[in-house]
Amino acid sequence: MKGTDMLTIGAFARACRLSPKALRLYDELELLRPARVDPDSGYRYYAVDQLERARLVAWLRRLGMPLAGIRDVCALQPAAAAREIRAFWARVEAETAVRRDLAGFLVDHLAAVPAVPGKDTTMLELRYAAHSDRGLVRPSNQDTAYAGTRLLAVADGFGPAGAPASGAAVEALRFLDTEEVPAGNVLNLLEEAVRGATEAVRDVADPGETGTTLTALLWTGSKLALVHIGDSRAYLLRDGGLFRITHDHSVVQSLVDEGRLTPEEAGAHPQRAMLLKALTHGTPDLKLHDTHRGDRYLLCSDGLTAVVPEHRIRELLTAGQDPEEAVRSLVDAANAAGGPDNVSCVVADVV
Numbered sequence: 001m002k003g004t005d006m007l008t009i010g011a012f013a014r015a016c017r018l019s020p021k022a023l024r025l026y027d028e029l030e031l032l033r034p035a036r037v038d039p040d041s042g043y044r045y046y047a048v049d050q051l052e053r054a055r056l057v058a059w060l061r062r063l064g065m066p067l068a069g070i071r072d073v074c075a076l077q078p079a080a081a082a083r084e085i086r087a088f089w090a091r092v093e094a095e096t097a098v099r100r101d102l103a104g105f106l107v108d109h110l111a112a113v114p115a116v117p118g119k120d121t122t123m124l125e126l127r128y129a130a131h132s133d134r135g136l137v138r139p140s141n142q143d144t145a146y147a148g149t150r151l152l153a154v155a156d157g158f159g160p161a162g163a164p165a166s167g168a169a170v171e172a173l174r175f176l177d178t179e180e181v182p183a184g185n186v187l188n189l190l191e192e193a194v195r196g197a198t199e200a201v202r203d204v205a206d207p208g209e210t211g212t213t214l215t216a217l218l219w220t221g222s223k224l225a226l227v228h229i230g231d232s233r234a235y236l237l238r239d240g241g242l243f244r245i246t247h248d249h250s251v252v253q254s255l256v257d258e259g260r261l262t263p264e265e266a267g268a269h270p271q272r273a274m275l276l277k278a279l280t281h282g283t284p285d286l287k288l289h290d291t292h293r294g295d296r297y298l299l300c301s302d303g304l305t306a307v308v309p310e311h312r313i314r315e316l317l318t319a320g321q322d323p324e325e326a327v328r329s330l331v332d333a334a335n336a337a338g339g340p341d342n343v344s345c346v347v348a349d350v351v
Contacts, residue, residue: 057070130344154299172193233300307338330343
């Protein structure tokens with residue numbers, strides 16, 4: 001309105017790209033109250049300096065943030081609000097990745113050509129090996145490694161009861177190795193099993209002092225379902241190329257993601273072992289992976305990746321004739337580099 005700093009609800013709606021209906025709702029929810037309400041007509045008026053908050057609300061709604069979350073963000077200072085938005089979007093991306101992988105599975109499953117009766121079908125299976133080593137410096141081994149017909153897992157415990165924690169996490173998943181896994185429900189099954197593993201860790205250790213990472217793959221007969229939390233890793237060797245299929249939940253990795261550190265600087269950072277997530281603190285990543293005959297998978301604790309560069313890991317995985325040989329060569333390489341930490345490796349071939 002010319003000559004005043006007040007806008008009618010219609011003018012304010014056009015300026016902030018929110019509908020008058022939305023503005024009335026946000027008024028009722030005390031998210032965006034008008035600066036003045038006419039006592040006779042009940043007509044709402046807004047101050048020009050409310051436009052910035054209104055536009056923020058509009059942008060957050062387009063992101064899909066719930067109204068309760070928007071209220072919290074609007075109450076924060078800009079730097080804290082930015083962190084909250086970043087955390088919200090990370091959750092959205094994680095949930096989207098799970099849905100994308102499930103949608104991919106359903107498309108493949110429904111589009112598959114039915115098998116011709118009597119026609120030979122090539123069945124894929126895993127050939128695997130696992131080994132965990134104390135290393136050359138640590139007084140005890142807090143890692144746990146497991147490989148079976150359907151389940152592959154590595155857990156890296158930390159704190160006073162790190163060994164019982166990692167052992168409990170893997171033990172809680174071992175029932176998956178003996179049960180037939182329905183491909184369509186594998187992510188739900190794995191998610192439920194991880195909840196049980198989380199409770200098992202809480203039963204053996206104080207979550208405030210002790211915890212564990214967990215990286216595991218569950219074989220369905222045609223696909224691998226991945227669960228991951230912490231800084232242990234999973235790699236895929238395919239056609240000579242090595243691909244990391246997990247993302248570290250660590251302080252240093254977050255700094256790399258934000259562009260504040262290079263990958264080379266991250267390797268020598270004093271906080272490189274500090275985790276943002278562990279099994280009892282945070283939501284794990286869940287994904288489905290298509291497999292090809294000839295694929296080789298590696299699961300390992302950071303006792304390997306902290307001292308053996310990825311190009312050397314690729315060389316050793318490529319050279320290893322079978323999983324047992326590959327596992328031994330990787331552990332030996334970590335110890336040859338000083339063995340400062342426990343090191344655990346699981347190698348599995350799709351054959």
